Amino acid sequence: MDKKSIVKILASLGEPPDNKPWRDYSRYGFTAADASTLVELVADNSFLESEREDYWVPLHSWRALLHLMPAGLHELIGIFDVVAEDDWAVDEIPTVVAAACDAALDPLLDYVLDKRNDEFAIPLALQCLVETGKRHSKLRKPVIERLVYALQHSAVRDYGLRGLIVAELVALRAVEAMPEIRRAFAEDQVDWTVSGDLEDVELGMGLRTERATPRHNYKVEQDDADDEDEDDAQLVEQVIRAEPKIGRNEPCPCGSGKKYKKCCMQ
Template identity: 25%
Template sequence: MTDLNQAIETLSHHEEGVFPRKALETLLDNQEAVNPQLLDYLESVAIDPTGTIESWQTDFLVVALFLLAQFRDVRAYQPLIKLLNKLDSETDWILGEEGLSRILASVCDGDVTPLQALAENPEIAEYIRSEAFYALLTLVCRGQWDKSALHDYCRRMLEGGLNYEGGYLRISLTHICEMMMFSDLLETIRNCYQKWPEMSEFIRFDEVEESLQSGEADEFGLSFHRDYITDAIADLEKHACFVAGDGAEGDDLDGFDLSELFGSPDDVASEVEGFFANAETQETFVRDLPKVGRNDPCPCGSGKKFKKCCGK
């Protein structure tokens, strides 16, 4: 088996929590040889994503997408669009949860029409539709689409052009308005909040209003969308599929003496009694935070899902 084939095999059956840097470097060093294989794989998944899932052949997909994006291979655009149009909320997990918008922007060569069609397709997962909107933002940041065109598109979507009932996608569009400082769309956004009050579960309207009236673009949020994929290894190193699951760190307490942290049983009982006695006289403290689902956009504005950002 050649080094290239071995690297592909490693990446196709990677161990969770182990980052395959050497295998990725091998593929990056052999772009000319690996490119056709990446494209063939993507096209096969696009033809039959359900079969790919059922045969447990999805591990390599995230890697292939990031590498094709770094290579700026526009031949990946159509099969990727074809794949995304076939995925719903039950199957979109095969894409991973970071970087999709920047991958789309990296391979589309400025062709926004398929992106807009993707964003407006009511039959596919809302997460994918949201990422298509953010891909348009990246294109504006890279000078491949006019800011005024994005402004008009956001206005059209928020004013009724979006075939969608709910707050999730309108929050994505609102976030883009904040990052681009489309302050003249404030009243349009206000109307959306009045019609879809669940938008406040992500971010309150008064916060959006303050942001748009400040005259300062959301640079922190924009930092997650500004660039193409230029360093696949750096992006994949932080990707959920290569990060150990919750509880992977700090499980080994062998040899750690916990006795110094606690008093005698009588001391502990006394402390507990005192705690509950005091608690009876205290008012209940309730955090005034919006309810955010694990798969909803994170309220911090990163553009990531809550469970992969502040909800970790």
């Protein structure tokens, strides 16, 4: 199918209803041969400037990729640096990538460990790994093994990345990873403002019911970290979202009176 035809189909679908199951995009005749074009449309930010229904083409494009996976997998991972700027994409693309099953695991691990990749896109790759493990029980162990490998082989001074990895291991309740997690903490290799300290991790894993020591003042520590490196705070925000997600069509919280999608979301 040519690009123009794909855009015409997806533009006709308009705004997706909130909190409803995704459409069955297979009914529109997309095949694996269309995957690369769909990825191209996902990355096309020009649609975000549109006042028409084609504004939703990127969203429908990544949703349409789900039933085509693993076709388009590598191309989609290759635009993580683009889609990581879109909260909606960050929420939904892990579901799409997880449909690739075991084919997604090694490309995602490679992405996480490649220092050339955007540091704000790496959390998305980690979330995709975790989602794959959650959706396919037989892949939980391979996913945990790759997260542990990433914990062991991340760059020496990449404390923030190791904090993110630990946080994702907690999300999987990967108790079997605790020996390696404890080693990383013992060697002071984890940014605990991202993952919490070791006691927080043990609480999250269900290995303890209460702390043995007073909890760190994370706000003070994070403020200090911000003074040294503001990037860490943005990485934390990808894993621990303190505020509820704002819908694209909800009023912008800045008070402008505009819809969020036409104001601060851009």
